[in-house]
Amino acid sequence: MDGSPLGIAQAREVVLAACRPLGTEEVPVTDALGRVLAEPVIAAADVPPFASSAMDGYAVLAGPAGRVVRVVGESRAGTPAERGPGEGEAVAISTGAVVPPGAEAVVPLEVTERDGDRVTLTAPARPGDHVRGAGEDLRAGGTVLEPGRRLGPAEVGVAIGAGRASLRCARRPRVAVLCTGDELRAPGEPLGAGQIHNTNAYTLAALALESGAELAAPPGQVRDELGATRDALGSALDRADVLVVSGGVSVGPHDHVKGALAELGVQERFWRVALRPGRPTWFGVRGDRLVFGLPGNPVSAMVTFLLFARPALAALQGASTAVPVRLATMTEAIPRNAGRDEAVRVALRERDGVLQATPTGPQGSHQLTSMLGADGLVIVERGEGELPAGAPVRVEIR
Ligand code: AMP
Numbered sequence: 001m002d003g004s005p006l007g008i009a010q011a012r013e014v015v016l017a018a019c020r021p022l023g024t025e026e027v028p029v030t031d032a033l034g035r036v037l038a039e040p041v042i043a044a045a046d047v048p049p050f051a052s053s054a055m056d057g058y059a060v061l062a063g064p065a066g067r068v069v070r071v072v073g074e075s076r077a078g079t080p081a082e083r084g085p086g087e088g089e090a091v092a093i094s095t096g097a098v099v100p101p102g103a104e105a106v107v108p109l110e111v112t113e114r115d116g117d118r119v120t121l122t123a124p125a126r127p128g129d130h131v132r133g134a135g136e137d138l139r140a141g142g143t144v145l146e147p148g149r150r151l152g153p154a155e156v157g158v159a160i161g162a163g164r165a166s167l168r169c170a171r172r173p174r175v176a177v178l179c180t181g182d183e184l185r186a187p188g189e190p191l192g193a194g195q196i197h198n199t200n201a202y203t204l205a206a207l208a209l210e211s212g213a214e215l216a217a218p219p220g221q222v223r224d225e226l227g228a229t230r231d232a233l234g235s236a237l238d239r240a241d242v243l244v245v246s247g248g249v250s251v252g253p254h255d256h257v258k259g260a261l262a263e264l265g266v267q268e269r270f271w272r273v274a275l276r277p278g279r280p281t282w283f284g285v286r287g288d289r290l291v292f293g294l295p296g297n298p299v300s301a302m303v304t305f306l307l308f309a310r311p312a313l314a315a316l317q318g319a320s321t322a323v324p325v326r327l328a329t330m331t332e333a334i335p336r337n338a339g340r341d342e343a344v345r346v347a348l349r350e351r352d353g354v355l356q357a358t359p360t361g362p363q364g365s366h367q368l369t370s371m372l373g374a375d376g377l378v379i380v381e382r383g384e385g386e387l388p389a390g391a392p393v394r395v396e397i398r
C-alpha cells in the first residue's frame with residue numbers, strides 16, 4: 001500500500017470490515033465453555049422451580065417465639081413431605097426441600113429444641129422467613145443469556161439451570177499458524193550456528209486458542225524460499241478460516257510471504273501499521289478467509305495478534321470486538337516515538353486505591369520476556385517529547 005501507514009484504529013477497522021460471522025452449530029451444554037452463544041437462552045421454567053427452604057429446620061405456620069409444635073412429617077431435598085403443617089404442627093425440612101403446602105415460614109434448627117416429636121421454637125416465625133420463592137433466580141419465559149455472549153462457567157451453569165442440554169453456538173474459527181524462517185528450530189532441538197527456537201508457533205497458536213479458535217492443523221514451519229512458502233501457505237489457506245503467518249513479511253531478499261500470497265490470490269488490505277512493535281504487519285483476504293502476515297519478532301507477533309487478529313476472531317464468532325480497557329496511571333515516563341504509536345507492555349497493580357501501570361522491563365521487539373506479567377498494552381501515541389510519569393492511560397487488557 002502506498003502512502004503513510006495506517007494507525008492502529010484504522011487498521012483494526014479494515015480488519016473488522018472484512019469479517020463475516022461464521023456459521024453456527026449445536027453444542028452439548030457441557031462442551032460449551034469458551035464458546036460464543038448464537039441464540040438467546042430462555043428459561044424453560046422457574047428456577048428454583050418450587051418454593052424451597054433456605055435452612056435446615058422446621059416448616060410451620062407463622063407465629064411468636066416460645067411455641068411448642070409436634071413434628072408430623074419430613075420434607076427432604078428431592079422428596080417432598082406428604083402434607084403440610086397445621087396449627088401446632090411442624091414439618092422437618094432440609095435446605096433446598098419443598099416448603100410444604102400451607103407452611104408460612106421455616107424456623108432454623110439453631111433456634112429450636114427437640115424432644116421426641118415435640119419441638120420448642122425459640123424464635124418467632126414471620127411469614128416468608130427462610131423461604132426461597134419459586135422463580136427468584138430465573139422466571140419461566142425470561143431471557144437469561146443473549147446471543148454474542150461468551151460462555152464462562154457461570155453462563156454454562158445458568159444455561160443448564162434454564163433447562164438446556166445443548167446450545168446453538170458460533171462455530172469455532174479454524175486458524176492455521178505458519179512460521180517462516182530458515183533459522184527456526186523446534187522446541188528443545190539443539191541450535192546450530194545462527195539458529196533460534198521457534199517461539200511464535202506456540203505463542204500464536206496459544207493466543208488463537210485463547211480467542212476461542214481451534215487449530216486447523218498443528219503449527220507449521222517453512223523455509224525462506226518462494227516456492228516452499230507458496231505451497232505451505234496454499235495448503236494452510238485451504239484448511240483455515242484464518243491464516244496467521246509469522247516472519248518473512250518485510251522487504252528483505254528472503255522475505256517471500258507477500259509474493260507468495262499474491263500468487264495465491266490473496267488480496268492485500270494493508271501492509272504496514274504505524275505501530276511499534278509491529279510495523280510490517282500485513283493483512284489480506286481471499287473470499288471470506290483472512291490472512292494476517294505478522295512480523296517475525298516474537299513480541300511484534302504477539303502484540304499484532306492481540307491488536308488485530310484477536311478482535312477478528314471475536315467478530316467471526318459474533319462476539320463483541322470491544323477491547324476491555326482499564327484506566328490507570330503510568331508510573332514511568334515513556335519517550336514518544338516520532339512516527340509510530342508504541343504498544344507498551346505493562347503490569348498493573350493497585351496502590352492506595354489507584355491502579356498503576358508499569359512497563360514490564362526492556363521493550364525491544366525481540367525481548368519476549370516483556371510479555372511476561374503483561375496485564376495489557378498502553379498505546380503511547382507518536383509525537384514529540386514523552387508521556388510523563390503520572391499520566392492517565394487506557395490499558396487494553398490482554
Ligand atoms: P522476519 O520478520 O522474518 O524478518 O524476522 C524478524 C526477527 O524475528 C528475526 O530475528 C527472526 O529470527 C525472528 N523470528 C522470525 N520468526 C520467528 C519465530 N517463529 N520464532 C522466534 N523468532 C522468530
Ligand code: MG
Nearest residue numbers: 181247248296
Ligand atoms: Mg525471516
